[in-house]
Amino acid sequence: MTIAEYIERLFPQFEPALKTILIENATLRDFQGGDMLMQTGQNMRSTVLIVEGMVKLYREGEDGQEFFMYYLQPGNACALSMICATKQETSQVMAKAIEQTKVLMIPIALMDKLMRDYRTWYYFVIETYRMRFEELLFVIDNIAFKAMDERLAFYLKKQAGDLNTKELHLTHSEIASDLNTSREVISRLLKKMEQAGEIKMYRNYIEYLA
């Protein structure tokens, strides 16, 4: 697909002049599953719009845990790349493609103009902030108020929803890393969930029931 096609499909609400300016100035970039889009301490030079694939945003722990925050999907923008790009600040989080992913890179130099001249862009940016803010609040809610069993249940539900599948291809270790706990804890809790009829466990994947 061309840049124009992506924009037409994923951002139909943008006014025509905005689409034109994006088409003229954005560049398309490819990432393979596992590639990093953003790393702690890195300076952002562009605002990033996801147009294909899936990006995992996480906070990295001391021993390489990948504490899960949220996914970005086609049509989403990376709120942090907007913020960091605007202020030339370094990012505090990691963004990793979890499958073949394509993104539009918008040069930061353009941000001011877009915000001033295009109301649909401005609304899009605000909405992006709002959604990510809310995601972070959910994350905080979970770790602040809930025990591991509830957090795990919420996590699986969110995975099933975000990835739009009942077959969750996650190992126990991956889940443990995402929730910053140990594999054994996850294994035990999953067993309980299976006994309660909420999931079925297989090798290398979990079936989420209802």
Added chain:
Amino acid sequence: MTIAEYIERLFPQFEPALKTILIENATLRDFQGGDMLMQTGQNMRSTVLIVEGMVKLYREGEDGQEFFMYYLQPGNACALSMICATKQETSQVMAKAIEQTKVLMIPIALMDKLMRDYRTWYYFVIETYRMRFEELLFVIDNIAFKAMDERLAFYLKKQAGDLNTKELHLTHSEIASDLNTSREVISRLLKKMEQAGEIKMYRNYIEYLA
């Protein structure tokens, strides 16, 4: 102080025309310590700028815990009031004045125009989002990766910094509520910190040493 004086003092970077429009349209509102500025589920009708006092932002737990997120001080804006105001969404967090507090209320109807016409306003909004986003990331870091003793140490340090005093007028229960744990746990950890020479404990307050 008048609205004009507050704006001149706390937002000197705003361009003159922006100051004028704010002076014409903002209203000053008073809160007493303990008053709520914002409650879960409430619709925002204005963007809020703090000009005097101190506001505590927190997430409310099931039994009334006030899980602490951050303080807003004079010169800060409430990021959530901007977001919610713009999108007419309801807020997920609580904001409470912890002392005599004055705020400027900017009608949401004005936000679009301000963002488009005044670059210093736009920068201010972006910077507000960025700072609050970062605060939330710190909160997540702490609860996700750290044990209670470290969280408590960080909490006390932050209080001393934000409130700009070594005399922290906090009861053990208040701290426990802010960190979503029990008073006993806090009492014990504080004792350890005192033995380690990091603090001194008195009735109703704690002295933070360096």
Added chain:
DNA sequence: TAATGAGTGTGACAAAAGTCACCAACATTG
């Protein structure tokens, strides 16, 4: 096919955190 490594199961134990019960010190107010 033997060897290797990843994924998972599990029991035993340790550490951290939460709960309960009760006491004592202090402040406030009738």
Added chain:
DNA sequence: CAATGTTGGTGACTTTTGTCACACTCATTA
């Protein structure tokens, strides 16, 4: 000053979570 409520201290106990050790099953590949 007596009564009451708030604040803080502490021991005993439970629950949750984390750690360690080891075993077993698969899949891959030398």
